[in-house]
Structure formats: C-alpha cells, structure tokens
Amino acid sequence: MTDLKQRLITEADAVGFVACRICKPDALPDLPDRLKDFITAGYHGQMGWMAERMRWRGNPAALWPEAKSVIMLAESYTPEYDPLDILNHPERGAISVYAQGRDYHDVVKKRLKRLARWLLDEAGKDEQVKVFVDTAPVPEKALGAAAGLGWQGKHTNLVSRDWGNWAFLGAIFTTLDLEADAAEVDHCGSCRACLDVCPTDAFPAPYRLDARRCISYLTIEHKGPVPENLRRQMGNRIYGCDDCLAVCPWNKFAVAARDMRLSSRPELTAPHLAELAQLDDAEFRALFSGSPIKRIGRDRFVRNVLYAIGNAGQSALAPVAAELTRDPDPTVAEAARWAVAQYVDQCR
Structure with missing residues (x-):
C-alpha cells in the first residue's frame, strides 16, 4: 500500500x-x-x-x-488582500473571505x-x-x-x-487499509493573537470556543434577534468573521488558492450596506446564487446588515433602516428599530 x-x-x-x-x-x-x-x-x-x-x-x-x-x-x-481592511469602512459590509x-x-x-x-x-x-x-x-x-x-x-x-x-x-x-501519518504537534507557543483580536471575547480559554459569542455563529447559525450586548461588537461584519484567522502569524507561509472559483467576486468584497438592506427575497437569491450566503436566507442576512447599519455611525443610513421597521419579518423589523435607535441616541 x-x-x-x-x-x-x-x-x-x-x-x-x-x-x-x-x-x-x-x-x-x-x-x-x-x-x-x-x-x-x-x-x-x-x-x-x-x-x-x-x-x-x-x-x-x-x-x-x-x-x-x-x-x-x-x-x-x-x-x-488583508481581510481586516474592510473593518475601516463601516458603510460597507464585511463578508468572510470563504463566502x-x-x-x-x-x-x-x-x-x-x-x-x-x-x-x-x-x-x-x-x-x-x-x-x-x-x-x-x-x-x-x-x-x-x-x-x-x-x-x-x-x-x-x-x-x-x-x-x-x-x-x-x-x-x-x-475501506482501503492505508498507512497512517503521524499527528502534527502544536506550534502556537505563547502566541495569543487570535484570542486577543476577537471582538466578542468568544474564547473562554485557549483552544475553547463559545459559539454563542462567535460572530460567525451569530451571523450564520443564530436564529432570531442577536443579543443586544453583542451587536455593537459585530461592527460591519454581516456574514462570518475572519479576525482570528487573519492575525495568525503562520499565514506568512500561506499559499495562493489554485481554483479561480474560490476567488472573491468583486461585488462581494466591499458591498454597500444601503444596497444590501434593500434586497427583497428574489434579489437576494439572484445576488448570492452559487454562494454559501444563500443558505441563511434574505431575512437573516438583512438582519445582519441592519446591525451593521446601526454600528456605522453614518446618519445617511438611518432612513434606510427606518424603511425596514415595518418589514414583514419580525426579526428584521426589530433589527431596523434597533439601528434607528442608535442614530437617535447620537442626536441627543
């Protein structure tokens, strides 16, 4: 063998x-x-x-x-490119590289x-x-x-x-009986880069993840409203989170993707939040055809976009959120009200 x-x-x-x-x-x-x-x-x-x-x-x-x-x-x-650069542009949505x-x-x-x-x-x-x-x-x-x-x-x-x-x-x-390879040993050493960069403190200890606080989980798997105490830390991350991956020092040895189908679509690298918030179900499906984002559906995605709008600190986005306070989906409507409230607080 x-x-x-x-x-x-x-x-x-x-x-x-x-x-x-x-x-x-x-x-x-x-x-x-x-x-x-x-x-x-x-x-x-x-x-x-x-x-x-x-x-x-x-x-x-x-x-x-x-x-x-x-x-x-x-x-x-x-x-x-550096996937963390998008975090400096709060009017645009941060989508995880893999998606x-x-x-x-x-x-x-x-x-x-x-x-x-x-x-x-x-x-x-x-x-x-x-x-x-x-x-x-x-x-x-x-x-x-x-x-x-x-x-x-x-x-x-x-x-x-x-x-x-x-x-x-x-x-x-x-069913083939192939020779096994030796397991790799841990080379993290004393590095804490991935732990310290997490916006929501989702790691209760090294090598332990509390998914309930992980932005990837919150934006993809979590149904219904995201706990209010975590919304601010989500920033403009609307699908997944790359922070802990992006800061790993071992990425100095990263190799380029070989399949062009895994390359980023230009329209998804830095999309405008205002445009994403206005997607109806048909438009959402068309935009994300062939993308893993399509799996979470329009309502959960727009919920995420509204949290990002509430965090953006740009008053021009407030009317966009206001339009969705009457959305048929109760979670979307609640997220829209929360986003609008962030701008009301700023004006006081």
Missing part, C-alpha cells in the same frame, strides 16, 4: 489540494469527552444537531464501521469525488469510498490534526506551518 499512498498524494496535488494526509477512523479517543464538555457548557448555542449527532461526530469510526482509513485533504482559499467566491461545498466536493474515482480505479472495484465536505457529522478539524495536516490552534481552527490557516477541509473515508 505504500506505493499507492505515494501516488495518492501526488494525484491529490495534481487535482488541486495543497496537502493530503491519512489517519485511522479511531484516531480520536479523547474526542467524545471533549465534545461532551462543549455541549454540556452550552457552547453550541442553537446548533442542536451537534448534540443530536454526538455519537457520530465524537467517533468517526461509528459513521461508517467498514472504513479502515480516512484521507484528509486541504484546499487553500488564501485571500489576495465571497463559489460555494466551497460544491468546489471541494467535486475535487474529492475526482480523487476518489482515481483511487478506486487504482485500488480495484472491491474497495469503497465515501466523501465528506462539512455536510455530515465528521470532525474534519480533529481528523486533520490526527492525520498531520496541521494542528488545532488556540482559535480551534486547523493551522499548518506549510499553508497557514486559510484552507477548506475534506475527507475521503475508504
């Missing part, structure tokens, strides 16, 4: 992945306890599916008992399937494979660390000395 593994790594590079490593499905014996602690603390917020699927997420071997190896792959989406291009689920999954087909052609018809990209209870980051792709940094994301932390992860489970 050693020869096949080396050819697999070569093929993964040719397909477009920046790294390919292998671990066993049972490589995470401590994960069930870590996940239980996370859920017990309530850090998962409204993501009830995490608690419901703990059996599989905490034990990859239970997801597909026939699997003997997990092939972990990384695909770079390193931005060509400015084509939906990574589609891009990475097609590449995984291509590699999986190659593997089956090489290994024989008796073997089987299953591919996963963030759509099943697969702990990609933990498996990536176990396989040696990198280590889970203090911000809980995977970090590599070879490509930084701007990467999508994918997994191929297979």
